[in-house]
Amino acid sequence: MEAEDHKGLERVLSQKALSMSSSFPCQICVVGFLCGVCLTSLFLAGLTSFGRFEFDGIQFHQISAAILPWSSNPQITLGDSDSKSRTVEKEENPRGTNLCCDDDKVSMLYSTWSTLLNESVDPWTNTKSSVLNAPHLENCKSKALMNKRLDTRVGNATFPPWTLWKGSLDVYAKVSEDEQLNDFRHQDISQGAYPPWISGSDEENYPLTRKVQRDVWLHQHPLNCHDPQVKFLVADWERLPGFGIGAQIAGMCGILALAISEKRVLVTNYYNRADHEGCEGSSHASWSCYFLPETSQECRDRAFELMNHKEAWDKGIIKEKENYTSKEIWAGRTPRNWGAPWSYLQPTTEINGSFVAFHRKMDRRWWRAQAVRYLMRFPTDYTCHLMNVARHAAFGKEAAEMVLANSNGDWLKDETDHPAPEIEKYVWSNRKPWIPRPLLSMHVRMGDKACEMKVVEFKEYMRLAERIRKQFPDLRSIWLSTEMQQVIDLTKLYTSSGWNFYFTNVKRQVSNITMATYEASLGRKTSTEYPLVNFLMATEADFFIGALGSTWCFLIDGMRNTGGKVMAGYLSVNKDRFW
Ligand SMILES: *[C@@H]1O[C@H](CO)[C@@H](O)[C@H](O)[C@H]1NC(C)=O
Ligand SMILES: *[C@@H]1O[C@H](CO)[C@@H](O)[C@H](O)[C@H]1NC(C)=O
Ligand SMILES: *[C@@H]1O[C@H](CO)[C@@H](O)[C@H](O)[C@H]1NC(C)=O
Ligand SMILES: *[C@@H]1O[C@H](CO)[C@@H](O)[C@H](O)[C@H]1NC(C)=O
Ligand SMILES: *[C@@H]1O[C@H](CO)[C@@H](O)[C@H](O)[C@H]1NC(C)=O
Numbered sequence: 001m002e003a004e005d006h007k008g009l010e011r012v013l014s015q016k017a018l019s020m021s022s023s024f025p026c027q028i029c030v031v032g033f034l035c036g037v038c039l040t041s042l043f044l045a046g047l048t049s050f051g052r053f054e055f056d057g058i059q060f061h062q063i064s065a066a067i068l069p070w071s072s073n074p075q076i077t078l079g080d081s082d083s084k085s086r087t088v089e090k091e092e093n094p095r096g097t098n099l100c101c102d103d104d105k106v107s108m109l110y111s112t113w114s115t116l117l118n119e120s121v122d123p124w125t126n127t128k129s130s131v132l133n134a135p136h137l138e139n140c141k142s143k144a145l146m147n148k149r150l151d152t153r154v155g156n157a158t159f160p161p162w163t164l165w166k167g168s169l170d171v172y173a174k175v176s177e178d179e180q181l182n183d184f185r186h187q188d189i190s191q192g193a194y195p196p197w198i199s200g201s202d203e204e205n206y207p208l209t210r211k212v213q214r215d216v217w218l219h220q221h222p223l224n225c226h227d228p229q230v231k232f233l234v235a236d237w238e239r240l241p242g243f244g245i246g247a248q249i250a251g252m253c254g255i256l257a258l259a260i261s262e263k264r265v266l267v268t269n270y271y272n273r274a275d276h277e278g279c280e281g282s283s284h285a286s287w288s289c290y291f292l293p294e295t296s297q298e299c300r301d302r303a304f305e306l307m308n309h310k311e312a313w314d315k316g317i318i319k320e321k322e323n324y325t326s327k328e329i330w331a332g333r334t335p336r337n338w339g340a341p342w343s344y345l346q347p348t349t350e351i352n353g354s355f356v357a358f359h360r361k362m363d364r365r366w367w368r369a370q371a372v373r374y375l376m377r378f379p380t381d382y383t384c385h386l387m388n389v390a391r392h393a394a395f396g397k398e399a400a401e402m403v404l405a406n407s408n409g410d411w412l413k414d415e416t417d418h419p420a421p422e423i424e425k426y427v428w429s430n431r432k433p434w435i436p437r438p439l440l441s442m443h444v445r446m447g448d449k450a451c452e453m454k455v456v457e458f459k460e461y462m463r464l465a466e467r468i469r470k471q472f473p474d475l476r477s478i479w480l481s482t483e484m485q486q487v488i489d490l491t492k493l494y495t496s497s498g499w500n501f502y503f504t505n506v507k508r509q510v511s512n513i514t515m516a517t518y519e520a521s522l523g524r525k526t527s528t529e530y531p532l533v534n535f536l537m538a539t540e541a542d543f544f545i546g547a548l549g550s551t552w553c554f555l556i557d558g559m560r561n562t563g564g565k566v567m568a569g570y571l572s573v574n575k576d577r578f579w
Contacts, residue, residue: 105404105409105411106397106400106401106404107400108411109131109132109400109403109404109411110396110397110400112131112411113131113134113137113392113396113400114392114396116131116134117134117137117388117389117392130412130413131411131412131413132403132407132411132412132413133403133413134392134396134399134403135399135402135403135433135434136391136392136395136396136399136433136434136435137388137391137392137433138384138387138388138433139429140381140384140385140388141381142168142429143381143384144380144381144384146167146168147292147378147379147380148292148378149161150162150196150378151292151377151378153221153223156223157189157190158189158190158192158218158223159189159190159191159192159214159217159218160189161174161185161189162188162189162192162193162194162195162196163184163185163188163189163194164184164188164194166196166430167196167426167429167430168425168426168429168430169426169427169430170185171426172422172426173185192214192217192218193210193214194210195210195213195214195217195377197213197373197377197378198210198213198373198562198563198564199563199564200563200564200565200566201564203566204564204565204566204567205561205562205563205564205566206341206345206366206369206370206561206562206566207341207342207344207345207366208338208341209370209373209561209562211338212338212370213370213373213374213377213562215337215338216256216260216370216371216374217374217377219259219260219263219265220265220266220294220295220296220299220374221295221296221299222265222299225265225296225298225299225301225302226298226302228317230265230299230302231262231263231264231265231316231317231318231319232264232265232266232267232299232302232303232306232317232318232319233255233258233259233262233264233265233266233267233318233319233320233321234267234269234303234304234307234318234319234320234321235252235255235266235267235268235269235320235321236268236269236270236271236321237251237252237268237269237270237271237272237273237287238251239270239272241516241519241520242516244515244551244552245273245528245531245532245552246550246551246552246554246555247551248273249372249375249551249555250330250368250551250554250555251329251330252268252371252375253367253368253371253372253375254328254329254330254331254332255321255324255329256294256371256374256375257332257333257334257335257367257371258324258328258329258332260335260337261332261333261335261336262319264319265295265299265303266294266295267294267295267299267300267303267304268286268287268293268294269286270285270286271285271286271287271289272285272524273524273527273528274286274287274289274290274528275524276523276524276525276528277525278382278525278529279382283380283382287375288380289380289382290379290380290382290383290532291375291376291377291378291379291380291383292377292378292379292380294374294375303318306318307320334363334364334366334367335367340363341366342362342363342365342366342367343362345362345365345366346566348561348566348567348568348569348570349548349557349569349570349571349572350569350570350571350572351548351571351572351573351574351575352572352573352574352575356575356579359575359576359579360578360579361576361578361579364578365554365557365558365576368554368555368558369557369558369559369561369562370558370562372555372558372559372562373558373559373562373563376536376559379536383532383536386529386532386533387433387533387536387537388433390504390533390537391433391435391537393504393505394479394502394503394504395434395435395436395502398436399434432540435537435540436477436500436502437477437542438472438474438475438477438542438543439477439478439479439502439540439541439542439543440465440468440475440477440478440479440541440542440543440544440545441478441479441481441537441538441539441540441541441543441544441545441546441556442461442465442478442479442480442481442545442546443480443481443482443534443538443545443546443547443550443552443553443556444458444461444480444481444482444484444487444547445482445483445547445550445552445553456547456573456574458487458490460573461545461573462494462499464545464571464573465478465499465545467571468543468545468571472543475543476498476499476500477499477500477502478499478500478501478502479502479503479534479537479538479541480501480502480503481503481504481531481534481535481537481538482503482508483508483509483515483518484508484509484510485508485509485510486510488503488508504530504533504534506522506526506530507521507522531552535552535555535556535559538556538559539556539559539560539563541568542565542568543568543569544556544557544560544565544568544569544570544571545570545571545572545573546570546571546572546573547572547573547574548570548572548574548575548576549572549574549575549576549577553572554576557570
């Protein structure tokens with residue numbers, strides 16, 4: 001492994017780069033990569049969040065964890081012993097302080113971005129303002145339009161324009177005169193092989209993910225909703241106060257399984273968590289406030305129309321949730337339309353130190369992953385904005401520092417050159433917003449969950465984090481989601497060992513009040529949106545720690561396994577009750 005380590009470091013590490021660095025908790029000395037530079041206080045951690053960038057003409061490639069073996073030994077020596085070495089003093093630059101510019105500039109840029117965000121101006125490719133792009137923010141308006149386009153059939157096509165091309169690139173391909181290109185495009189679309197919400201290759205997802213997502217979409221979007229053959233299942237989301245947001249989703253996953261098995265189009269109805277002033281118009285009290293709806297508007301309309309016809313009920317064309325027992329919903333049979341792909345799931349989970357190859361509910365785990373992925377396939381403009389706000393609060397300052405450091409402290413765009421914008425519009429528009437990677441997602445649930453499962457101490461979660469870091473030494477950022485103030489307080493104990501914690505700022509549960517009381521105290525909007533944002537942020541992470549005994553973590557795990565992150569693995573402090 002050591003031999004390969006050198007190849008990654010293709011370029012000279014210059015002392016100048018140190019000015020952009022952030023300090024390491026420990027000192028490392030690296031001797032003789034290509035031309036023998038010894039650095040104390042390495043800037044690798046900084047690099048991992050930059051990805052790849054250029055500095056004074058020297059290009060640095062992202063250096064991943066695998067490249068540098070790590071230990072607490074202050075002197076790690078790599079490479080030829082005869083290479084000459086040079087020592088650079090460790091700089092006193094703890095992460096968080098500015099490396100290039102004064103605080104005023106950072107706050108100025110940060111608050112300009114805040115204003116743009118507040119005014120719903122696109123802060124990414126803002127044309128209204130000449131400040132530098134905000135790398136951590138997304139253009140929600142155009143993203144929403146694109147999602148809508150990718151969720152809608154054109155004419156009598158079987159599928160929406162899902163092709164081998166990503167994002168808006170298809171729009172460009174469409175106007176092309178190239179016949180061969182167009183043939184490929186039509187061929188692709190007619191097969192629907194690439195549901196665009198699935199990232200990663202087939203090996204990086206649960207078996208058959210792409211096929212299942214495509215088929216579920218097709219099932220939920222019949223060509224003609226008025227066809228008398230089309231049957232419906234109309235279901236409200238669970239709304240008893242005891243049901244957490246995760247349990248509501250898990251319940252709907254069960255109902256989707258019933259709908260698929262009985263060849264009914266699932267139409268979700270009243271969603272209490274969207275019954276607030278933030279969700280306006282037709283998205284009020286509906287899942288469609290947060291994600292594109294599970295079926296088309298025509299089918300929704302048709303189902304609601306049929307609900308008024310006694311005959312439709314009598315003939316069983318329409319059914320509702322109340323027609324099913326809770327056993328059918330919660331412990332029903334997983335659809336067999338795709339055989340039994342769960343029987344060959346590969347183990348990627350470690351529970352309390354053991355690698356779990358098999359458990360009793362492999363089918364449910366596979367199905368819930370598919371169902372939650374389908375339901376959340378396309379976030380709405382509204383959700384995108386919530387995510388922008390959350391990322392800005394958590395990473396905005398860091399992003400501003402980074403951007404300023406990269407531009408010599410100049411926070412205005414250079415408006416002198418105007419290159420052709422196509423690549424921005426068609427290619428770069430598809431980028432994912434920046435977050436400080438690698439990022440570890442950690443969900444710590446305590447409090448009243450004790451009645452369902454053995455509650456595990458925060459210390460245990462941090463032990464697992466250290467376990468991951470031993471393997472991936474560049475890891476330092478943790479996205480922590482928890483309801484418990486006491487967990488947030490405990491994070492202070494770990495910052496000295498180099499951990500950076502990020503979390504949303506919300507009033508947290510103190511002492512032993514019940515979850516329902518706590519949620520009520522936040523109000524409906526906050527108590528929905530704060531966990532939702534945490535959930536979506538968690539699914540963006542590179543590493544995962546949680547408690548699979550909790551539905552919430554189970555769903556995050558499902559998103560991992562259908563989001564191209566099977567190989568990220570999952571460390572759990574406990575297992576599901578039913579395994
Ligand atoms: C955002 O807008 C609201 C009113 O629309 C205002 O009260 C708030 O101060 C603004 N926040 C920022 C950061 O500009
Ligand atoms: C789809 O519509 C086009 C005309 O818009 C027609 O030529 C074609 O035959 C139709 N295909 C099917 C399968 O109905
Ligand atoms: C479903 O429940 C409704 C009442 O909620 C009832 O009228 C209808 O007959 C039931 N359908 C079936 C197929 O059991
Ligand atoms: C984890 O394993 C240890 C023994 O290896 C055992 O003592 C402990 O109870 C286990 N914890 C859980 C939560 O299962
Ligand atoms: C909360 O804790 C207090 C003591 O710490 C205990 O007396 C009380 O019964 C607890 N309440 C609940 C709902 O568990």
